[in-house]
Amino acid sequence: MRALIPMILALTVTPVATVAQTVPAPVPDNEVFTLDQIGHAISAPTPQAGHTAPSAANAPPDDGQWTMPSKNYASTRFSALTEITPQNAKDLKVDFTFSLAVNKGQEAAPIIADKTLFVVTAYPNYVYALDLTKPGAPLKWKFAPKPLPASQGLACCDVVNRGGTYDRGKYIFTTLDGQVIALDAKAGTAIWRTRLANINNGETITMAPTVANGRVYVGNSGGEMGVRGWIAALDEDSGKLDWKAYNTGPDKEVLIGSEFKPFYAGDRGADLGVRSWPPDAWKIGGGNVWGWITYDAELNALYHGTGNPGPWNADQRPGDNKWTTGIFARDPASGSAHWYYQFSPHDNHDYDGINEQILLDMPFGGAMHKVLIHFDRNGYLYVIDRQSGQVLSADPFGPTNWTRGIDLTTGRPIINPDKETRQGVDVTNICPTASGSKDWNPSSFSPDTGLLYIPHENMCMDKKDVQVSYISGTPYVGAEVHMKPGPGGNRGELTAWDPVARHPVWAVKEMFPIWSGTAVTAGGLVFYGTMDGWFKAVDAKTGALAWRFKVDSGVISQPVSYRGPDGHQYVAVLSGVGGWSGAVVSGPVDPRDGSAALGMVNAMSDLPKYTTAGGTLYVFSLPH
Amino acid sequence: MCSRSRTESATALLLVAALLALGSCGGATAPPLPLQEEAQSGDVIDSALNPGVDHSIVSVDPRAAQFYDNPTAVQTGKLLFGQFNCSGCHSNGGGGMGPSLMDDEWIYGDRLEQIHQTIVQGRPNGMPAWGGKIPDQQIWQIAAYVRSMSLPATLAAQNGPTPSQTPAPIPADSAQDNGWSPPDASTNHYTTTTKGPQ
Numbered sequence: 001m002r003a004l005i006p007m008i009l010a011l012t013v014t015p016v017a018t019v020a021q022t023v024p025a026p027v028p029d030n031e032v033f034t035l036d037q038i039g040h041a042i043s044a045p046t047p048q049a050g051h052t053a054p055s056a057a058n059a060p061p062d063d064g065q066w067t068m069p070s071k072n073y074a075s076t077r078f079s080a081l082t083e084i085t086p087q088n089a090k091d092l093k094v095d096f097t098f099s100l101a102v103n104k105g106q107e108a109a110p111i112i113a114d115k116t117l118f119v120v121t122a123y124p125n126y127v128y129a130l131d132l133t134k135p136g137a138p139l140k141w142k143f144a145p146k147p148l149p150a151s152q153g154l155a156c157c158d159v160v161n162r163g164g165t166y167d168r169g170k171y172i173f174t175t176l177d178g179q180v181i182a183l184d185a186k187a188g189t190a191i192w193r194t195r196l197a198n199i200n201n202g203e204t205i206t207m208a209p210t211v212a213n214g215r216v217y218v219g220n221s222g223g224e225m226g227v228r229g230w231i232a233a234l235d236e237d238s239g240k241l242d243w244k245a246y247n248t249g250p251d252k253e254v255l256i257g258s259e260f261k262p263f264y265a266g267d268r269g270a271d272l273g274v275r276s277w278p279p280d281a282w283k284i285g286g287g288n289v290w291g292w293i294t295y296d297a298e299l300n301a302l303y304h305g306t307g308n309p310g311p312w313n314a315d316q317r318p319g320d321n322k323w324t325t326g327i328f329a330r331d332p333a334s335g336s337a338h339w340y341y342q343f344s345p346h347d348n349h350d351y352d353g354i355n356e357q358i359l360l361d362m363p364f365g366g367a368m369h370k371v372l373i374h375f376d377r378n379g380y381l382y383v384i385d386r387q388s389g390q391v392l393s394a395d396p397f398g399p400t401n402w403t404r405g406i407d408l409t410t411g412r413p414i415i416n417p418d419k420e421t422r423q424g425v426d427v428t429n430i431c432p433t434a435s436g437s438k439d440w441n442p443s444s445f446s447p448d449t450g451l452l453y454i455p456h457e458n459m460c461m462d463k464k465d466v467q468v469s470y471i472s473g474t475p476y477v478g479a480e481v482h483m484k485p486g487p488g489g490n491r492g493e494l495t496a497w498d499p500v501a502r503h504p505v506w507a508v509k510e511m512f513p514i515w516s517g518t519a520v521t522a523g524g525l526v527f528y529g530t531m532d533g534w535f536k537a538v539d540a541k542t543g544a545l546a547w548r549f550k551v552d553s554g555v556i557s558q559p560v561s562y563r564g565p566d567g568h569q570y571v572a573v574l575s576g577v578g579g580w581s582g583a584v585v586s587g588p589v590d591p592r593d594g595s596a597a598l599g600m601v602n603a604m605s606d607l608p609k610y611t612t613a614g615g616t617l618y619v620f621s622l623p624h
Numbered sequence: 625m626c627s628r629s630r631t632e633s634a635t636a637l638l639l640v641a642a643l644l645a646l647g648s649c650g651g652a653t654a655p656p657l658p659l660q661e662e663a664q665s666g667d668v669i670d671s672a673l674n675p676g677v678d679h680s681i682v683s684v685d686p687r688a689a690q691f692y693d694n695p696t697a698v699q700t701g702k703l704l705f706g707q708f709n710c711s712g713c714h715s716n717g718g719g720g721m722g723p724s725l726m727d728d729e730w731i732y733g734d735r736l737e738q739i740h741q742t743i744v745q746g747r748p749n750g751m752p753a754w755g756g757k758i759p760d761q762q763i764w765q766i767a768a769y770v771r772s773m774s775l776p777a778t779l780a781a782q783n784g785p786t787p788s789q790t791p792a793p794i795p796a797d798s799a800q801d802n803g804w805s806p807p808d809a810s811t812n813h814y815t816t817t818t819k820g821p822q
Binding site for chain 1: 784786
């Protein structure tokens, strides 16, 4: 009885009216440059010189499995399966689902190997193995690595994990608190676990490891915490550290030696990782490796991007801030650097260079070239000769105004001074926004169509830099950011891009930024998910919608396609909205604060109308 | 064994054991058990323990008093909130890496000494422990600003997408939270109804 009277009082209290955030108006069309104005290449397209495709060494014949997030070393995310087509996709049905028991952003790719489906969740990084030989794919085992709970407070952009990898009987993945763990894929027990990151200085690990050449390649996150970025190679059998290369600091710690031959003069010189910074700033300068590391079996090389420099306030770090916001080619065995190219010298805008690279043989300038294609946060699609590090073409694939193009003689962006940030100045309508024309979520390539399928964003931002102090283990950002939709107002877009002709072929507009990867099939379909919870298949040739299914929560993961033990084609994807763009749903974030989640909430405050947090594995197939 | 009393009631004995397990089983100076009445077999036992954090009627830390009704404290706290990178995780109250502070959910309590304690001690899901790293007076000022973010007056003053820019001083009666019905006008009764797309 005692409690009754106060409860009645509580019910009669009038709620305080609150101001709901509204999504800001799109940036006007005339604020950005067009592809024709700012796209550049060192020679005209020569499509007649050959067929664009990955080499057999990097994309071996499809065995129907999907053992690594990128499908193959070439990172094509192309499945050779043909059972599901644009004509019959309308008959796709859910085969089974599985609750991940974690309602945070699910960014991982399901992995299929040895008639088993493996998946790792967002923190607390559960790993599940499901038996594909039995009806309903029952659980074989679950592994709970129990990462340190405090690591949750160090993840800049939700407590995500981008997936594990299967190799030689092991499922290898990372944990938010900085461990790399190799599990016995049959037993679900740890073969080894190696702790690489120290959460006390703000380090975490969210990336999917790359396993190749008897090694496991991983890097750290923490670009918003003043964490010095590195990439490490572990022995695949023992977990022991083979080598570790930092992306700032003296050459000997960056593993720059006599083999280092960057294409552009601006990247040559001793200890640029120190000299392109104010004194000691490189020690807390970022350059993290939280995206995709690509192994090139054909040229025996490793390629990886580097993250943003810290802090975001660029006035606190005059200089080019090497080796941040660029790409390294390294020796897989020693880590020794071969070349480097900087996409965004002295980055003003948080344009991490960590997105995927797709390895292709492609006609250019009248001959076939071994290229890597990289879709940078800074808005440009780069085609780079992966032997020399020379940029062959650099074209904007989304609204861009921070540059007037890339100067292909120096390799440097031609800066638009109107969009350079200054401490204390609110610079408006910078395109693309901090999360880029495209973030980490990977593209795919079909050798059948010759097209790249780019899942990306159309967002811009206002940014005001403010002085920030470095306090170990806390954010080191120094910027007030407010994001907004780009021209046209659709915050996301799926673009099919012809890399040889250097132009888009078709595009599908989405209301929200596309934060899922794409996968493409020989059946002629591109699969992707949207943040409002649609899982879609579109015709790879035209972009026409072939099928869609509404899942329980927004999709920000990496779809895959595999051949089941019964011989039929399946498509698998994780739902579970979150990540930087979805933190307003999955995180402890209030939509009334446009500056929340590093300014992302300003552009995403309506997402809670469309989806709720979740986390489920969905597997689809045709009736059979 | 450190049982200090025996009763006829098996239920009470179990409760005693459970309570002792929570703390140390001290000697003669141990406080009396918080049983409010003699337990009888079959009766419901009312144990004075409340779920969650302490909802005492008044502030128990006398240092807190000077930070109520104190406009300077919240203004200074706002500056410090930026300088010590609190804003890096909590933004302008809306959160990001850390939880929102402008709603009315207080995981570890909304009284100034509770917020002060959270800042001093840190919390297990990622909040660093700032005790000894920020002068104590300044931790109180930061706590005052944090408490101010969800005051109706502070929320009403929001103009544009950035909240908590004109923090209101904290009314002294906002500390008088008995855990059931916070006094009117002292707490943000933030309720939300999210409508789907229209």
